Amino acid sequence: MSTHQHSYLAHDTKGDYLKRLRRIEGQARGLQRMVEEEQYCIDILTQVSAMTKALQAVSLSLLDEHLGHCVLEAARAGGPEAEEKLKEASDAIARLVRS
Numbered sequence: 001m002s003t004h005q006h007s008y009l010a011h012d013t014k015g016d017y018l019k020r021l022r023r024i025e026g027q028a029r030g031l032q033r034m035v036e037e038e039q040y041c042i043d044i045l046t047q048v049s050a051m052t053k054a055l056q057a058v059s060l061s062l063l064d065e066h067l068g069h070c071v072l073e074a075a076r077a078g079g080p081e082a083e084e085k086l087k088e089a090s091d092a093i094a095r096l097v098r099s
Contacts, residue, residue, distance in 0.1 A: 013065065020058050027051040059096055063089070 028051065034044045067089055074085035 013061075017058065017062070020054065024051060024054050024058070027054065056096075063092055063096065066092070 027047065031044065031047050031051065034047065071082075071085045071089050074082040
């Protein structure tokens with residue numbers, strides 16, 4: 001895990017991320033309720049798909065922030081941190097593609 005001190009907070013997007021994550025949290029509670037109430041499997045799967053897409057959207061947005069700020073800044077500075085940031089981004093993309 002990186003000890004990088006900069007964050008997407010500098011881009012004033014924290015509130016947007018938190019709002020989106022709270023909405024996803026609500027979707028998770030809704031899914032639990034649907035299972036508890038033994039609702040129709042296809043309806044549950046539809047909601048799982050919607051929640052998955054919402055998480056993917058947050059992931060892609062965070063990745064874009066990381067590339068546009070952290071990786072770009074490190075690349076401009078050069079040195080070993082640039083290679084580290086590129087590797088981090090590549091690893092994150094690989095994890096997202098596998099998920």
